[in-house]
Amino acid sequence: NAGVTQTPKFRVLKTGQSMTLLCAQDMNHEYMYWYRQDPGMGLRLIHYSVGEGTTAKGEVPDGYNVSRLKKQNFLLGLESAAPSQTSVYFCASSYAGWTEAFFGQGTRLTVV
């Protein structure tokens, strides 16, 4: 049972480049989330989804877009990367918004 899998694990981007982070879960969860984690800031919600075909903005959505075309996948896109987007990104999924969230192993992104 893989749980939540994030791809890639590490990435270095140049300012202005674009990329997509992929999150896949095999637990048939309805809810999926993208968080970023920065020192002293905890986990901040970027975007989330409550089901296939739905997305919603979280606390820090600017500069990011998401898509949930399939229930098991949640994609996070950076259209024009900026150094301020250097962070560790975590994907998570849960059965409902108030149940245990299962996290991926994280993606370390550096924008130079």
Place this chain on the structure above:
Amino acid sequence: QKEVEQDPGPLSVPEGAIVSLNCTYSNSAFQYFMWYRQYSRKGPELLMYTYSSGNKEDGRFTAQVDKSSKYISLFIRDSQPSDSATYLCAMSYPNAGGTSYGKLTFGQGTILTVHP
């Protein structure tokens, strides 16, 4: 003001000490309270989950919720070096319809080091 406030520490204690980690919150709609543990370079994992005021115990860990004061705590008894990690509190509320989907809101996390 952030909805959930957590003292980021860092906190350094000797092995065997009792550790107290705390979070305060401002949104009275929160009804579900969790503590996650995150080891270095790993994703967070659920440690404790509770939805009522009072205490919940699991081995060396006790989660305490005081809804009237909007305050939650995690106590670790007989702390071990393997408890060294970042501890994050998280809160949620039921689906209230509309655009409120009960998403998890996290505190900033407290870095704990237990030294032998």
